[in-house]
Amino acid sequence: MSDNSRVRVSIVGVVIVALFGSLLARLWFLQMGPERALGAEAINLSTRTIQTESPRGRILDRYGNVLAQDRAAWAVTVDRNLGTKTHARVMGQLSELLGIPLKSLQAAYDSQRQSPLQPAVVALDVSLDKRLAVLEHQDEYPGVHVAELTVRTYPTGDRLGDPNLAAQVLGYVGEIGADQLKRLGKLGYQAGDLIGRDGIESAYESELRGRPEQVTVDVDPTGKQIGPPVKVDPGSVGHDVVLTIDARLQLAAERALAGGILAARTQKDQSVTDHYATLKAPAGAVVVLDVHDGSVLAMASSPSFPPSRWVGGISQADFSALNDPAGYYPLLNRATEGQYAPGSSFKLVASVASSQYGLRGAYEPYNDTGSVFIGNQWFYNDNHAVNHSVDLARALTVSSDTYFYTIGNSFWGTWHGGDAQNGLGLQTVAREFGFGSPTGIEIDEARGRVPDPTWKQSFANASYKTAFDREQNGAWYPGDEVHLAVGQGDVLVTPLQLANAYACFANGGTLETPHLGLSINDGKKVLRFISPKSRGGVSIPAAVRAQMLAGFEGAVQNSSGTAYPAFQGDPLAPNVAGKTGTAQVNGKGPTSVFASFFPANNPEYVVVALVEQGGYGAQTAAPIARQVIDAIANPNSTGSAVAPINLPTSGKD
């Protein structure tokens, strides 16, 4: 070999070393350098985790009646990424196969109730043969899938013929919202997942929600699953929530409320004097509490809605109807979220405060002349009635306003004299009874309002611009305290707060935390009981309590009692005690309120009924409460079917 050739062969050697060296270097940087990040992408590309929601837990009433549960339903879904032509063809074929008009299918596909990110559910409860037709001819149905969905059903409501049963208590289940998803993403929620909205479904979401099944699969480049799953987390079914609600009593309460409202609409509105008008009575609520532990046995709110409307996503029409002011917002649980002036039912508070702060003894007579001049104006009893000499019991029975106006005025005088602590005794006792703050129930509630000078001034500061107006409207006048004593003016309570306050009185002064949950079960056994702590209470001297009890009994049982006509002829009447309330509302008919407990001598239950624009307390609310009390006393009764109930011919506050 020539030297020249040797040199050239050596050069070839160098070139080879360079080539192999560059390959090795490239390999090193690709596998060990920043491009390693591609590795994580490889896992993303080639595995998918498929999450399937496990069935939600059931919601049961205290006797095990199933109020809400999941049911499996086979659905046909259509992908959203089909070409226009393919989509039209597929929908046409599906229409023929399923026997559903093409219009309906397309409407389901277009419906805003469905997530645009997920395949559209076009048909639910599809029979096996039709599912097979799709599955066996996948090539003819591109983008069409069969999926098992779980839908919420309401068996007890269906069985009892009331699709609205406990609607606001149960709440409903809907697709998770974008904002919720952001907050709850770390809990494993994914877009399109269902979540409890409102009511028990929302309050006990963490118990009811099953742990989703997670299946990790390998996929090929087209996203198709390869081989068996590489990891399966079977998840678990959600826990059952047992409620304190008694479905039978719930039904009775709803029927009584609905019937009472229907009846009220045929009654003359006596607050309208210049022409004949019937009561509007658009809405109302009923609460039944166990006085000993705050268990809610029934909680009705009217108007109502069938929670099943939300299954599979609510239709636009239904959603609009539920949010139409003309429909009076059926979604609102008026028992916990409705805020009303309690009217005379608030005399519970004034009665206790009057004796606690030494303003008037329980047996001390007061001469009720039908009117009283306080500050610079006259305050009158309802209808200017003159009750002559009344003690506390009598004042409650006949609902003497002047008796309590003067108590309010005395408090104001004390406050005006510089003793803010004693001068705001009404407010203190009101708060001890749980007014002005949330009751602590699991579901959404309003906090109500107990007005006091501080509140009034800050309210005026927020509402008025000039210092003069703020001072004029923010000052604490005698009328503020006088109105508060009879549950008028600025005081606001929820029916649940009112019921809980009467329960507090009925059980001897313990303020319980009202609750809807009784226990959490796993389907076989109780995991834990729900028994929230009581929240202090009110000390009521025995003599005062006896007088008040006599007054509440008299209101129902005594022929001069305000609620006497409503309970006339009821064999249970001797066992019922209660207080009517008729709260004036600016520009509207008065709110009809009745708060009662039963049996009177050894109270077990509190029943509160309230109807907006329902006239006198005795006129609409008391008869509704009577129906409910009848249902409590007769364990086989579910109340009468919804029909106007008998209302007393004469109404009183």
Next chain:
Amino acid sequence: MATLTAPAAARRRATVSGLVAHLDVLVLALPVAISAFGLLMIYDASRMETARGGLPRFYYVERQGIAIVIGLLAMLLVMAVDYRRIRDAWPLVYAAVLPLLAGVLVLGRNHKGAQAWFQVGPFQFQPSEVAKVALVVAIAGYCHQHRGELDAWRLAVALALAGGVMAIVYAQHDLGTMLVIMVCAAAVLVIAGLRPVHILVLLLLGATLVGAAVVTGQVQAYRLDRLTTFADQSAANHIATVHQTPTQYNLKASKTAIASGGFTGAGFGRGLQTRNGFVPEQHTDFIFTAVGEDLGFVGGATLLLLYGILVWRLWRIALLSSDFFGTLLAIGVLAMFTIQVFENVGMTMGIMPITGIPLPFMSYGGSAVIASFVAVGLVLNVHMRRFT
């Protein structure tokens, strides 16, 4: 004297045991070892493919195994003949391969853009793989005849020899193989004494031709795509999507697979991209990605090291050869393996354009395996007969 004549006698009368004694064991063992390793990786990389197509699991492994056996037999056959007889018969070798190549154009089967196959029973035979080796023999033989006197005319003849084969291969739309042949021919010519001025002229001529081909649209779209993808990898740096050209997708998937291997790899059969069939053509041209993903840098570097040792031994044989033909032959084969390894491995890592060049002894493909073993046989032949 007997002592003086003994080497001469040994030269003339080679015994089988004498030849075996001078065998370069590494050059024999490395291709066998790499082929065996290749079978393993073909199995790994073809599982998805066989499962999808409903083929037997070992379909590709079996066929490759048969090719390896045939290749080994062909190698032994080549080794049995004194390479000097092959050297002298170079015009015959060349003449035999031309009609084969040309025949493909007329009778061959079109396969993925390259019309380069004969259907032989259940097998496809790709003459261009054999043509690579044959051309190395032919040019080496021609240059040996005119050693040291590679003037312009003789160079023109040598270029014509190479050009004929390259033209037909190009006509088969097999640009990659054509480039490999060009590199092999160039390597042989450079060692054979190609003058610097000729090298310059050839480079300029080549550049002009390539430029003209691109400008006049003589290069098919998919080839341009391959070249531009290599040059601009930004598009390939995103997740493989339908918007990418097939080549972008290939490159992305290939790089992803290798990168995810890391230092020690996912373990044999565990690499997700490989197991789930993300890399197209993985058991053939992209076999290195399976090595990279499953066995990591350790596996990939080891394989490159094996090739490196093989190439080093070929280079050594070139230096030790007793005649000029042997040197040129060894250089030609060396160049063939080197350029194929560099191009193939390089394209999987995005430093070379994507072409259909197999990884010697590793990639699934019978013709290439057989041709590679034949080439190894020729070089072994040169080495073991260097004293005869």
